[in-house]
Amino acid sequence: MDKIIVTGGTPLHGTIPVSGSKNACLPLMTAALLTDQPLTLTNVPNLADMKTMAALLESLGAVVTREPEANRAVIRVERLRSPLAHYDIVRKMRASILVLGPMLARDGAGTVSLPGGCAIGARPVDLHLKGLEAMGAVLDLRDGYVHASVPRSLHGGRLRGVSFRFPVVSVGATENLMMAATLAKGTTRLVNAAREPEIVDLADCLTAMGAQIEGAGTSTIEIEGVDALSGTDHAVIADRIEMGSFMIAPAITGGDVTVTGGRLSLVDTLAEAMQAAGISVEETPDGVRVSRANGSIKPVSFTTEPFPGFATDLQAQMMALMTLADGVSVIDEKIFENRFMHAPELTRMGANIAVDGGRATVTGVSGLRGAPVMATDLRASISLLLAGLAAEGETSVSRVYHLDRGYERVEEKLRACGARIERVRDDE
Ligand code: UD1
Numbered sequence: 001m002d003k004i005i006v007t008g009g010t011p012l013h014g015t016i017p018v019s020g021s022k023n024a025c026l027p028l029m030t031a032a033l034l035t036d037q038p039l040t041l042t043n044v045p046n047l048a049d050m051k052t053m054a055a056l057l058e059s060l061g062a063v064v065t066r067e068p069e070a071n072r073a074v075i076r077v078e079r080l081r082s083p084l085a086h087y088d089i090v091r092k093m094r095a096s097i098l099v100l101g102p103m104l105a106r107d108g109a110g111t112v113s114l115p116g117g118c119a120i121g122a123r124p125v126d127l128h129l130k131g132l133e134a135m136g137a138v139l140d141l142r143d144g145y146v147h148a149s150v151p152r153s154l155h156g157g158r159l160r161g162v163s164f165r166f167p168v169v170s171v172g173a174t175e176n177l178m179m180a181a182t183l184a185k186g187t188t189r190l191v192n193a194a195r196e197p198e199i200v201d202l203a204d205c206l207t208a209m210g211a212q213i214e215g216a217g218t219s220t221i222e223i224e225g226v227d228a229l230s231g232t233d234h235a236v237i238a239d240r241i242e243m244g245s246f247m248i249a250p251a252i253t254g255g256d257v258t259v260t261g262g263r264l265s266l267v268d269t270l271a272e273a274m275q276a277a278g279i280s281v282e283e284t285p286d287g288v289r290v291s292r293a294n295g296s297i298k299p300v301s302f303t304t305e306p307f308p309g310f311a312t313d314l315q316a317q318m319m320a321l322m323t324l325a326d327g328v329s330v331i332d333e334k335i336f337e338n339r340f341m342h343a344p345e346l347t348r349m350g351a352n353i354a355v356d357g358g359r360a361t362v363t364g365v366s367g368l369r370g371a372p373v374m375a376t377d378l379r380a381s382i383s384l385l386l387a388g389l390a391a392e393g394e395t396s397v398s399r400v401y402h403l404d405r406g407y408e409r410v411e412e413k414l415r416a417c418g419a420r421i422e423r424v425r426d427d428e
Contacts, residue, residue, distance in 0.1 A: 001398070001399065001400075001401065001425075001426050002400050002401070002423050002425060002426055003055075003396050003397070003398040003399075003423070003424055003425075003426035004385060004397045004400050004403070004411065004421060004422070004423050004424075004425065005179065005394060005396045005397075005421070005422050005423075005424055006370070006385060006388035006389055006391075006394070006395045006397070006419070006420065006421045007300060007370070007393070007394050007395075007396070007420040007421075008253075008368070008370060008373045008388050008389050008393065008394075008395060009253075009390070009391070009392055009393075010253065010257035010389070010390035010418050010419060010420055011250070011253045011254045011256075011418070012249050012250050012253050012255035012257050012389065012414070012417040012418050012419055013148060013245055013250075013255050013257065013415070013417055013418055014199060014257060014258075014378060014416055014417035014418065015257065015258045015259075015416070016065060016246045016249070016257055016258075016259050016260070016413045016416070016417060017213060017259075017260050017261050017413070018238045018239055018242050018243045018259055018260065018261035018262045018287070018323070019043075019045040019046075019071075019238075019239055019242060019261075020042075020043035020044055020071060020235075020236035020237070020238065020239060020243075020247070020407045021197075021198060021199050021201070021236055021237050021238060021240065021241075022045050022047055022049055022050070022202060022405075022406055022413050023095075023171070023196075023239075023241070024102060024197070024202065024236050024237050024239075025041065025044055025045060025048075025050060025053075025067070025236045026049060026053055026093075026095040026200045027095070027098050027172075027175040027179070027198070027202050028041055028201070028205055028234065028236060029041065029050070029054070029057060029073070029075060029204060030053070030098040030099050030102050030204060031102065031179055031202065031206060031209070031225055032057065032062060032075035032076070032077055032185070033057070033080070033099060033102035033103055033106055033245070034076050034102050034105060034106055034179060034182060034183060034206075034209065034229045035209060035228070035229040035230055035231055035361065036076075036078050036079065037075065037076070037079070037231030038073045038074050038075065038076040038228050038231045039074070039075050039076070039205075039209070039231050039232060039234070039236075040090055040231070040232070040233040040234070041070050041071070041072065041073045041074075041075070041233075041234055041236055042071060042233070042234070042235045042236070042246055043071055043236040043237075043238075044066075044068075044071045044072060044073050044236055045071065045236075045239065046069065046071060046227065046359070046408050046409075047070040047314065047406065047408055048071040048401075048404055048405050049093055049095070049405055049406075050066070050373065051066070051068075051202075052092050052093045052182070053071065053093065053095070053096075054066055054072060054075075054094075056085060056090075056096055056099065057077070057084070057099070059082065059084075059086065059089065059374060060077070060080055060081065060083060060084070060085070060099065060103070061077055061078075061079060061080050061081030061082060062075050062076065062077040063075075063076045063077075063078075064076075065112045071090075072263040072313050073100045076081045076231075080103060080106060081109050081110060083103045083107060083109050083110045083112065084110075084112075085097075085099050085100075085110075085112040085113055085124065086112045086113060087113035087144060087145075089113075089425065090112060090113040090114075090115055090312060091106035091113070093114065094115040094123060094172075095172065096112065096113070096115065096356060097112055097115060097125050097128055097172065097176065097307070098149060098175060098176050098295060099112060100112045100128065100132065100146065100176060101128070101132060101175075101176035101177060101178075101179045101180030102179045102180065103422070104132060104135075104137050104148055104149075104159060104180055105159055105179065105180045105181075105182065105183040105184060106183065108149060108150035108152075108157035108158065108317075109148065109149045109150070109196070110148050110149075111145050111146065111147045111148065112145065112146050112148075113144055113145050113146075114141070114144055114145065114146060118271075119125045122151050123336070125172075125173075126183070127166055127167070127168070127170045127173035127296070128170075128172065128176045128177070128216045129146060130164075130206060131173060131177040131180075131190075132148060132159075132164075132176070132177070132180060134162045134164050135148055135159040135160055135161070135164075135177070135180060135181070135184060135188070135341070136151070136154045136155075136159050136160045136162075136276035136308075137149065137150055137159065138150070138151060138396070141387075154249075155185040157370070158182055158183070158184065158185050158225075159180055159181070159183070159184040159185070159225075160185050160186055160222075161181060161184045161185060161186030161187040161188040161189075161223070161225055162188055163187075163188070163189040163191065164177065164188070164189070164190055164191065164327050165191040165192050166190070166191065166193060166194075167192075168192075168288075169192060169194050169195075169219075170194060171194040171196050171198065171199065171287040171306075173194075174190060174193045174194040174199055174221070175198075175202055177190055177204065178190065178193075178199070178203065178206070178213065178221060179202070179222060179226060180218040182206055182209075182211040182212075182213070182223060182225065182226065182229060183225055183228070183229065183248070184223075184225035184228075185225055186224075186225055187222060187223065187224050188222070188223045189220065189221075189222050190220065190221040190222075191219070191220050192202055192219055192220075193215075193219055193220065193221045193308055194307065195217055195218060195219060195265055195306070195307050195308065196306070196307040197217075197240060197307070198237070199216055199217065199221075199230060200217040201236065201237045202216075202217075204214030204234070204288075205232065205234040206229070208232040208233075209229040209230055209232050210226055210227060210228070210229045210230050210420070211223065211226060212224035212225075212324050212395075214224060221260070232344075237257075237266075238261045238262035238263075238266065239262070240262060240266035240267050240311070240408070241311065241313045241314060241379070241406070242407060242408075243261075243262040243266060243271045243287075244257050244267045244311070244313075244314045244317065245289070245314070245317050245379075245382045245386070245407070246252070246259045246343055246385060246413070247259055247271075247281070247288060247290045248269065248271065248274075248276065248317045248318065248320065248321050248386050249386060249389060249417070249419075250257075250280045250290045250291055250292065250417075251274060251277070251292050251297070251321055252320060252321050252324065252386050252387070252389060252390040253389050253390050254292050254293070254294055255291065255292070255417070255418075256289070256290070256291035257289070257290055257291070257417055258284055258287055258288070258290075258310075259287050259288050259289075259290065260284075260286045260287035260288075261286070261287060262287060262288070263283070263287070263288075264281075264283040264288050267288065267314075268308065269308055269310045269311070270310065270311070270314050270318065271288070271303050273300050273310065274290070274300075274321075276298065276300045276353045277298045277299070277300045277321065277322075277325065278292070278295050278412060279291070279292050279297070280281065280292065296322050296325075296326040297321060297322075297325040297326060297364070298325060298326060298327065299322060299325040299326065299327035299328055299329035299362075299364060300318075300322065300325070300329055301330040301331065301332075301333075302318065302329075302331060302332075303332040303333075303334055304332070304333050304334050304335050305334060305335070306416060308337070311336075312333065312335035312336055312339065313379050314379070315331060315333055315339065315379070316339075316342045316379045316380050316382070316383035317379065317383050317386055318331070318362065318385040319331055319342065319343070319353070319362060319380060319383060320338075320342075320346060320352070320384075320386045320387040321345065321386075322362045322364065322388075323346055323349075323351035323353065323362055323364060323365060323368060323387065324364055324365065324366075324367070324368065324390060325362070325364035326363070326364055327363075327364055328361060328362065328363050329361075329362045329364070330360070330361050330362075331359070331360045331361075331362065332358060332359050333359075333360070333413045334358065334360045337358065339377075340353075340355045340360050341377060341380050342374040342376065342379075342380035342383045343355050343360055345373040345380070345384055346368075346373075346387055347374075348369065348371045348373055348382070349369055349371045349384075349387055349391055349395065350365055350367065350368045350369045351363050351365060351367045351368060351387070352364075361380070362366060363399070367391070367392055368387055368390055368391035368392070369391055369392050369393055370388060370392060370393035370394040370395040371390045371391075371395060372395075372396045372398070373388075373395060373396070373397055374397070374398050374399050375397055375398065375399045375400055375402040375403055376399070376402070377402055378402050378403065378405050378406045379399060379406070380401045380402070381403035381427060382396060382400075382403060382406070382407060382410075384397045385397055385403070385421075386415075388421075389421075398426055400423070411423055
């Protein structure tokens with residue numbers, strides 16, 4: 001297992017390019033299940049999850065040609081050989097559930113392992129299943145698997161369009177049902193749908209494949225089912241979470257960095273919170289420039305919410321910044337339970353954070369000190385790394401495989417801006 005050693009205290013200066021979005025790419029890859037023609041994706045991030053998703057699709061019958069270094073993948077599913085998503089793959093990556101909607105839409109059958117518990121709370125998949133059931137799928141939960149099929153009596157084994165209201169906003173369930181609906185018989189109306197940019201990116205790709213979708217990016221999406229979809233070429237949107245994470249780097253170290261490849265509208269809410277903290281954030285022709293000369297950081301309280309609210313995936317990073325604020329900030333986590341696992345680790349570095357259920361109260365301190373800390377999930381890991389960049393002395397972040405799930409070449413990107421950071425083998 002690797003660990004990352006950061007020697008803090010250097011203000012970052014320079015440019016950091018943003019990769020393609022992991023969270024957009026995962027559903028886009030599963031969209032290839034909806035057609036027998038090739039789907040070519042570009043701007044694909046070179047991350048472990050892409051490899052895992054490729055392996056899952058291959059196990060279902062896909063031929064996947066990956067060029068990770070060129071950030072490109074071509075996926076072709078001439079036919080679904082085995083509609084079974086095995087536990088061994090699903091347990092590694094919850095997004096595996098996204099193959100269920102497309103498999104049902106394409107062939108009227110699919111079996112997917114139920115994802116296990118997850119470090120950031122229970123994270124059920126009930127909404128995915130309820131929606132597919134409403135579309136006519138018959139589900140049987142046994143042996144840890146969801147066995148789903150569409151009865152032949154229903155339009156010859158084809159899902160039906162329905163009006164479905166999500167009781168809570170879910171990104172994954174919106175994606176799954178939107179994909180399922182593209183090939184259903186009739187019109188599907190998804191109400192209280194997620195509005196995330198990743199949903200819009202998926203809708204754009206599906207539309208290019210021949211789907212009829214209206215309203216993606218709003219809370220009501222209407223999909224008119226078609227008989228077949230074709231292949232297309234699609235460039236994955238920039239990763240707004242990676243972008244936001246790197247925006248914190250100059251803010252926390254007191255530097256000046258332009259994060260390129262994404263646009264400000266992807267990170268509006270974070271930018272507003274950072275500006276309220278006294279950080280300069282401005283749009284440039286190729287990205288966003290963030291700087292903090294030597295002014296203090298003002299405390300900002302915020303609540304995580306579905307898009308366009310403050311992203312739960314940026315909560316840990318903003319918390320790292322708030323540990324150095326001039327006062328008290330209150331952070332309410334409303335999306336996932338148990339998503340403050342970075343708080344005790346930040347505390348080891350000298351932060352003053354009190355967690356009470358879904359609320360964290362952060363009392364800013366004048367400085368952080370390097371310490372050995374442990375990454376517990378993807379976004380917690382980057383927050384520790386960001387804190388390490390600002391801390392005095394050496395911080396070693398262990399279990400960086402979490403980090404590698406979401407950040408491509410992270411040390412290289414930060415080092416290019418002056419960060420003292422290296423990856424070492426951790427033999428403990
Ligand atoms: C996606 C992102 C993840 C991000 C999250 C919220 C991917 C691969 N992952 O995850 O990085 O943190 O959005 O922005 O895109 N819920 C249910 N039942 C369900 C589904 C969800 O109760 O069937 C609940 C969840 O427990 C959670 C909330 O709905 O409280 C939002 O979850 P959801 O938007 O579905 O997250 P993911 O799509 O899994």
